[in-house]
Amino acid sequence: MTDTSTSKAATKSPQGLIARFLSDTEIDTRLLGMLGALALIWGGFHLYGVIFNNFGAFLTPRNLWNLSVQTSSIGIMATGMVLVIVTRNIDLSVGSMIGVIAMSMGLLQVEVLPHFVGLGHWSIWVLAVICGLIVGTLIGALHGWLIAYREIPAFIVTLGGLMVWRGMAFLSAGGRTISPVDSKFALLGGGPYGAVGAMGSWIVGILACIGVAYIIYSGRKARVLHNFRLRPLWAEAFLALVGWATIIGAVMLVNSYPWPKGIVRQYGAKIGQDLEGTFISHGFAIPVLILVAVGIAMTILVTRTRFGRYVFAIGGNPEAAALAGIDTRWVTLKVFSLMGTLTAIAAIIASARLNSATNALGTLDELYVIAAAVIGGTSLAGGVGKIYGAILGALVMQSLQSGMVLIGFDSAIQRIVVGVVLVLAVYLDILYNKRVK
Structure with a gap:
C-alpha cells in the first residue's frame, strides 16, 4: 500500500510529470540540452548588444538569416563527420580539402572553361560543380583506401591530408585569389539573388x-x-x-x-x-535549403539503409561486425568517400558565397566540424551519433563565433572559446555515457 501511494505521489510531482512527458513524447534529452545552450547563447549576445549598444540586437532577421547561411557549410560537413566518428575514425583534413576543391573549381570556371565555351556560358557553373564533387569524392576515397586497406591510422592519414591539400591549394595558383566566379555559380552561396x-x-x-x-x-x-x-x-x-x-x-x-x-x-x-x-x-537562402536536403538525405541513409546499419555496427564493435560478415574495409572507404563528397558541397557553398576561391578557404573548419559533431552527441568512442544533432551543433558553434565577431573578440579569444567548448562537450559526453550505463 505504501509503495503504491509513493509511486502515485511521484507521478504527480513536477519531476514525475516531466519524466512522463519526456517518456511519452520520446524527446531526446540531449536535444533539449542543445536547444537550451543555443537559447542561452542567443539570449546572452542579444542582451549584451542591447545593454552596451556595441553591435545592436543579436536576434534580428538580418543576423539570423546570415547565421543560417554561415552555418550551412559547417553543418553539411558535420553530417558526414558523424559517420566518420561513429566508425571510430577522425578526419582532420576537411578544411584543407575545401581549399583545394575550391581552387580547382575556381580555376576551371575562370581560367579554363571560358576559353572553350565562352565567358558566361550556362554550362560553366554545372561543370565546375561536377568537377568539385569528383575531386572531393576522389580525395575522400584516397583517404579511405589508405585507412582501410593500408591500415594507416585515420589520424595520421588526415593529418597528412591537412598539410598536403593546403599546400596543393597554394601551388595550384601560386597563392593567387581566383575571382570572380561564374555569376550563376555565385547564387549557390546565398545573397539577395541566391534565395x-x-x-x-x-x-x-x-x-x-x-x-x-x-x-x-x-x-x-x-x-x-x-x-x-x-x-x-x-x-x-x-x-x-x-x-x-x-x-x-x-x-x-x-x-x-x-x-x-x-x-x-x-x-x-x-x-x-x-x-x-x-x-x-x-x-x-539556397545554402540553407541545400543543408536541409543533405540533412534529410543523410538521416534516411543512416536510419533506413543497410549501409547505415553497417556503419553503426562497425562503430559499436568492429570485430563483431567483421565476424557477422560485414566488409568493414569497404564500408570505411565509402564513409570517407561520402565525407569527401559532402566537403565538396561545402566548398561549393563557401567559394560561391565569397565569390572567389582562395588557398586559405576553410582554414580551421575541421575544428568547427568536429566540435559540431561532438556537441551534437556523436561519441568519440564510436557507435553513437545523430545527424540532426550535428546540424544543431554546427548552429551552436557558428552562433558562438558570430556573436564573438560582433562583440569584437579577436581571433585568439575565439579559438580559446571554441577549444574550451570542444573539451567541455567531450566531458559532458563522458558523463552522459556513464549515467546511461
Whole structure:
C-alpha cells in the first residue's frame, strides 16, 4: 500500500510529470540540452548588444538569416563527420580539402572553361560543380583506401591530408585569389539573388509541414505494424504542432528580412521598373535549403539503409561486425568517400558565397566540424551519433563565433572559446555515457 501511494505521489510531482512527458513524447534529452545552450547563447549576445549598444540586437532577421547561411557549410560537413566518428575514425583534413576543391573549381570556371565555351556560358557553373564533387569524392576515397586497406591510422592519414591539400591549394595558383566566379555559380552561396523569395519560402514551408505530418503518421503506422509501443495521441499532436510552429516561424523570419535598398534599385533598373520603397523578401537562402536536403538525405541513409546499419555496427564493435560478415574495409572507404563528397558541397557553398576561391578557404573548419559533431552527441568512442544533432551543433558553434565577431573578440579569444567548448562537450559526453550505463 505504501509503495503504491509513493509511486502515485511521484507521478504527480513536477519531476514525475516531466519524466512522463519526456517518456511519452520520446524527446531526446540531449536535444533539449542543445536547444537550451543555443537559447542561452542567443539570449546572452542579444542582451549584451542591447545593454552596451556595441553591435545592436543579436536576434534580428538580418543576423539570423546570415547565421543560417554561415552555418550551412559547417553543418553539411558535420553530417558526414558523424559517420566518420561513429566508425571510430577522425578526419582532420576537411578544411584543407575545401581549399583545394575550391581552387580547382575556381580555376576551371575562370581560367579554363571560358576559353572553350565562352565567358558566361550556362554550362560553366554545372561543370565546375561536377568537377568539385569528383575531386572531393576522389580525395575522400584516397583517404579511405589508405585507412582501410593500408591500415594507416585515420589520424595520421588526415593529418597528412591537412598539410598536403593546403599546400596543393597554394601551388595550384601560386597563392593567387581566383575571382570572380561564374555569376550563376555565385547564387549557390546565398545573397539577395541566391534565395528563393517569399513565395518560394512559403512553398517550402508548406511542403515541410506536410512532411512532418507524414513522418508522424508513417511512424505510428510502423509501430502498429511491428507491435511497438505507441506514443499517446496528445504526444503525437504536440510533436506535430511544435514542428509546424517551428517551420512557420522560420518562414516568417526569413521573409521579414528585406533586400537592401541599393539591390532593390539595381534590380528595378534591370527589369525596367521603379521599385523604390518596395519590400522584397530574401526568403530561404539556397545554402540553407541545400543543408536541409543533405540533412534529410543523410538521416534516411543512416536510419533506413543497410549501409547505415553497417556503419553503426562497425562503430559499436568492429570485430563483431567483421565476424557477422560485414566488409568493414569497404564500408570505411565509402564513409570517407561520402565525407569527401559532402566537403565538396561545402566548398561549393563557401567559394560561391565569397565569390572567389582562395588557398586559405576553410582554414580551421575541421575544428568547427568536429566540435559540431561532438556537441551534437556523436561519441568519440564510436557507435553513437545523430545527424540532426550535428546540424544543431554546427548552429551552436557558428552562433558562438558570430556573436564573438560582433562583440569584437579577436581571433585568439575565439579559438580559446571554441577549444574550451570542444573539451567541455567531450566531458559532458563522458558523463552522459556513464549515467546511461
